[in-house]
Amino acid sequence: MSAEGRNGNYPGKGIGQPVGVALLGMGTVGTEVLRLINDFSSNLENRIGGPIAVRGVAVSDLSKKRPVLDNFPDIAVTDNARELIDRDDVDVVVEVIGGIDYPRELVLAALKAGKSVVTANKALIAAHADELSDAANEAGVDLYYEAAVAAAIPVVGMLRRSLAGDQVQRISGIVNGTTNFILDAMASTGMGYDEALAEATRLGYAEADPTADVEGHDAASKAAILASMGFHTRVTYDDVHAEGITNITAGDIEAAKAAGFTIKLLAICERLVDDAGVTSVSARVHPTLVPNEHPLATVDKSYNAVFVEAEAAGRLMFYGNGAGGAPTASAVLGDLVGAARNKIHGGRAPAENPYANYTVADFGDVPTRYHIDMSVADRPGVLAEISRRFAAQNISISAVRQEESGDDSRLIVVTHSSLERKLAGIVDELREIDEVKAINSVIRLDA
Amino acid sequence: MSAEGRNGNYPGKGIGQPVGVALLGMGTVGTEVLRLINDFSSNLENRIGGPIAVRGVAVSDLSKKRPVLDNFPDIAVTDNARELIDRDDVDVVVEVIGGIDYPRELVLAALKAGKSVVTANKALIAAHADELSDAANEAGVDLYYEAAVAAAIPVVGMLRRSLAGDQVQRISGIVNGTTNFILDAMASTGMGYDEALAEATRLGYAEADPTADVEGHDAASKAAILASMGFHTRVTYDDVHAEGITNITAGDIEAAKAAGFTIKLLAICERLVDDAGVTSVSARVHPTLVPNEHPLATVDKSYNAVFVEAEAAGRLMFYGNGAGGAPTASAVLGDLVGAARNKIHGGRAPAENPYANYTVADFGDVPTRYHIDMSVADRPGVLAEISRRFAAQNISISAVRQEESGDDSRLIVVTHSSLERKLAGIVDELREIDEVKAINSVIRLDA
Numbered sequence: 001m002s003a004e005g006r007n008g009n010y011p012g013k014g015i016g017q018p019v020g021v022a023l024l025g026m027g028t029v030g031t032e033v034l035r036l037i038n039d040f041s042s043n044l045e046n047r048i049g050g051p052i053a054v055r056g057v058a059v060s061d062l063s064k065k066r067p068v069l070d071n072f073p074d075i076a077v078t079d080n081a082r083e084l085i086d087r088d089d090v091d092v093v094v095e096v097i098g099g100i101d102y103p104r105e106l107v108l109a110a111l112k113a114g115k116s117v118v119t120a121n122k123a124l125i126a127a128h129a130d131e132l133s134d135a136a137n138e139a140g141v142d143l144y145y146e147a148a149v150a151a152a153i154p155v156v157g158m159l160r161r162s163l164a165g166d167q168v169q170r171i172s173g174i175v176n177g178t179t180n181f182i183l184d185a186m187a188s189t190g191m192g193y194d195e196a197l198a199e200a201t202r203l204g205y206a207e208a209d210p211t212a213d214v215e216g217h218d219a220a221s222k223a224a225i226l227a228s229m230g231f232h233t234r235v236t237y238d239d240v241h242a243e244g245i246t247n248i249t250a251g252d253i254e255a256a257k258a259a260g261f262t263i264k265l266l267a268i269c270e271r272l273v274d275d276a277g278v279t280s281v282s283a284r285v286h287p288t289l290v291p292n293e294h295p296l297a298t299v300d301k302s303y304n305a306v307f308v309e310a311e312a313a314g315r316l317m318f319y320g321n322g323a324g325g326a327p328t329a330s331a332v333l334g335d336l337v338g339a340a341r342n343k344i345h346g347g348r349a350p351a352e353n354p355y356a357n358y359t360v361a362d363f364g365d366v367p368t369r370y371h372i373d374m375s376v377a378d379r380p381g382v383l384a385e386i387s388r389r390f391a392a393q394n395i396s397i398s399a400v401r402q403e404e405s406g407d408d409s410r411l412i413v414v415t416h417s418s419l420e421r422k423l424a425g426i427v428d429e430l431r432e433i434d435e436v437k438a439i440n441s442v443i444r445l446d447a
Numbered sequence: 448m449s450a451e452g453r454n455g456n457y458p459g460k461g462i463g464q465p466v467g468v469a470l471l472g473m474g475t476v477g478t479e480v481l482r483l484i485n486d487f488s489s490n491l492e493n494r495i496g497g498p499i500a501v502r503g504v505a506v507s508d509l510s511k512k513r514p515v516l517d518n519f520p521d522i523a524v525t526d527n528a529r530e531l532i533d534r535d536d537v538d539v540v541v542e543v544i545g546g547i548d549y550p551r552e553l554v555l556a557a558l559k560a561g562k563s564v565v566t567a568n569k570a571l572i573a574a575h576a577d578e579l580s581d582a583a584n585e586a587g588v589d590l591y592y593e594a595a596v597a598a599a600i601p602v603v604g605m606l607r608r609s610l611a612g613d614q615v616q617r618i619s620g621i622v623n624g625t626t627n628f629i630l631d632a633m634a635s636t637g638m639g640y641d642e643a644l645a646e647a648t649r650l651g652y653a654e655a656d657p658t659a660d661v662e663g664h665d666a667a668s669k670a671a672i673l674a675s676m677g678f679h680t681r682v683t684y685d686d687v688h689a690e691g692i693t694n695i696t697a698g699d700i701e702a703a704k705a706a707g708f709t710i711k712l713l714a715i716c717e718r719l720v721d722d723a724g725v726t727s728v729s730a731r732v733h734p735t736l737v738p739n740e741h742p743l744a745t746v747d748k749s750y751n752a753v754f755v756e757a758e759a760a761g762r763l764m765f766y767g768n769g770a771g772g773a774p775t776a777s778a779v780l781g782d783l784v785g786a787a788r789n790k791i792h793g794g795r796a797p798a799e800n801p802y803a804n805y806t807v808a809d810f811g812d813v814p815t816r817y818h819i820d821m822s823v824a825d826r827p828g829v830l831a832e833i834s835r836r837f838a839a840q841n842i843s844i845s846a847v848r849q850e851e852s853g854d855d856s857r858l859i860v861v862t863h864s865s866l867e868r869k870l871a872g873i874v875d876e877l878r879e880i881d882e883v884k885a886i887n888s889v890i891r892l893d894a
Contacts, residue, residue, distance in 0.1 A: 106805070312479070
């Protein structure tokens with residue numbers, strides 16, 4: 001069977017029929033989803049062709065008071081998610097629990113039982129899109145996950161549908177609000193990383209354990225999803241090279257500013273064509289020097305923005321709130337309306353479709369640019385020697401800036417594009433030579 | 448029958464079957480559509496589930512040489528569009544002719560014959576969406592028109608699907624590239640309107656007859672479509688208050704710049720709630736003073752950008768090329784893939800769905816803000832008299848700036864929000880009083 005599923009004809013239950021919904025998870029997003037279903041119920045019914053009937057919610061703590069449930073007096077509130085999913089009157093399952101293993105089991109069970117699934121779970125999709133898509137195709141049901149990337153900014157739908165007749169070349173974006181808040185706070189106040197993180201935590205932009213955000217794991221999941229959709233190739237979390245922002249210092253940000261750059265944590269997904277004409281794709285996440293005049297440089301606070309470059313469409317940018325209960329719930333509801341419409345009217349949304357099946361390039365084979373900040377001995381011939389090393393490796397230098405600082409001299413070298421492994425190699429080589437006292441920072445440059 | 452169409456079940460023809468396409472119109476966009484179908488054919492087949500089979504193209508001039516047709520040696524090239532549409536092996540009709548009456552007749556014929564339609568024709572949709580949607584619903588086929596607004600920027604799809612579970616409050620945007628190019632050229636060089644228009648014409652950004660662009664008619668069509676989709680209410684071209692940019696002078700732009708504003712031609716679609724709690728909607732197009740720090744102020748050249756504010760999603764912005772052969776063709780192809788997928792797999796895209804059926808507010812009842820630039824007599828008491836007039840009309844003043852200029856004095860008054868008819872009324876009143884020598888310009892302020 002093709003990845004596009006079985007042969008046509010997914011009949012609907014008919015206009016006016018209720019669409020039964022099971023909601024798994026009642027955290028910030030789940031609560032907001034219920035609020036919107038309640039507030040917009042007649043609008044949703046008009047848009048779907050039948051009413052949304054919430055059959056029940058699955059929670060981990062039954063004793064917790066949940067005021068939003070007062071609007072749904074007749075629904076089941078259970079800690080047995082499987083039982084809720086299996087109810088005959090449930091057509092669509094909404095998963096907003098988070099985590100990977102437990103929701104994977106629930107989503108698979110739902111799909112296999114012929115229920116369509118809407119999930120906001122980026123980690124689940126980035127790790128198991130293959131298995132879940134196969135199950136959805138097998139059952140002829142929908143698997144939607146717009147909220148998994150950049151909340152209400154409709155990048156998944158745009159790649160899934162709007163650009164379906166185009167060829168996506170590159171996707172680059174700020175897809176993690178926590179790290180953008182921290183970097184923006186550092187840039188606008190001069191504070192260090194630890195202080196900015198504390199501020200983000202205090203204001204609710206960072207979680208108690210910020211690891212997934214600040215180490216780039218969250219952005220890597222989103223990069224995997226964007227690359228998979230954009231390039232019709234299965235790219236998983238493990239395929240994404242991810243570096244976080246924990247090593248970025250106030251000094252790095254100051255130096256970047258002085259040189260006309262802003263440091264952003266970018267997710268970059270690219271279509272690459274090698275000298276032999278073979279196409280591969282790559283997805284990576286790392287701190288990146290973005291020129292101040294680039295629109296991504298001006299994305300402040302916890303906002304997200306995604307650039308897409310396509311062959312015919314050219315450059316498109318999408319900007320908005322990339323996180324938060326209400327924006328995430330907006331995306332979940334948009335998907336729920338889509339899945340519910342199909343339950344009423346028949347048909348199926350375009351599934352994840354990895355027909356192109358490109359090789360995912362090794363990170364070392366990806367062209368990047370380096371901004372290398374080093375302390376060098378202050379004597380004649382140093383620049384000549386360092387330049388010779390770059391030339392010997394056939395790495396072209398775009399700019400050099402040298403500054404006195406005490407006994408040593410500070411040297412900043414910006415390279416032209418070269419393979420990541422060659423650039424990493426030259427940095428290793430520079431570390432070993434006498435002329436270089438210290439490598440202060442290495443940050444990639446893009447956009 | 449509901450606006451959502453007949454009761455479920457739109458069966459597909461099955462995977463691997465060709466989807467027959469008739470292309471009406473071979474101008475810039477039509478030529479680019481054929482190029483993309485040719486270049487991306489195997490990708491399109493994989494995404495659709497069956498190959499695109501172009502059955503023929505309808506042109507007005509059969510004698511014209513069209514090199515792109517060399518890639519399609521076996522298709523019909525005809526000046527009889529009706530005959531092409533009526534072929535049994537045509538499933539989807541792509542209309543990129545332009546105009547209103549002739550394409551209306553063709554699109555209606557296609558829909559009635561059970562063919563899905565993809566059109567890039569904003570004027571057609573803004574004038575006749577009701578009749579065309581009814582015909583599509585009756586036949587159970589798709590009517591797509593992403594390319595009608597802002598080319599490849601997927602605002603129609605976003606309103607149709609992504610925000611289907613949210614409530615759109617406001618849409619404001621730069622949706623006409625020609626006028627944005629002209630205003631940007633005036634602002635960046637200081638040149639006057641006529642000179643900037645000549646420059647736009649020379650560079651291909653303005654048509655030989657620029658009326659539809661510079662008078663705001665093109666933007667008004669797009670505003671009608673955005674308001675219809677966003678508010679689930681039928682808003683037609685005739686419902687849109689439209690003013691163009693032909694009266695904007697270099698002096699206006701200079702004065703705006705001095706006050707921290709940029710003049711943009713904005714399309715503004717709003718949901719309004721009156722004191723009695725009754726909802727109406729409005730759509731308007733006019734030159735607008737946008738604060739320099741607003742993202743729309745920085746949209747330069749012929750780019751388009753659309754802001755959407757929704758209850759749960761918050762503020763979203765979409766930016767890109769809003770015109771041109773390739774970006775428009777990208778949007779057409781995205782729609783074609785959607786329509787073709789439904790022909791293969793069954794199902795139907797969400798149709799225009801004006802269930803909410805809000806009243807379209809009279810322009811006079813819409814709250815706006817005025818920036819009034821006038822020459823006044825240079826004597827004591829003038830400001831007091833003018834202020835008294837505003838107060839008597841219960842119009843609140845936000846800022847006043849007075850400058851000497853020869854014998855007279857220049858007075859700029861910026862109002863707070865008030866009903867358009869009251870603001871227009873006070874301007875009429877000011878024209879009549881002795882203290883006011885001339886009203887130099889009246890420009891609305893927004894964002």
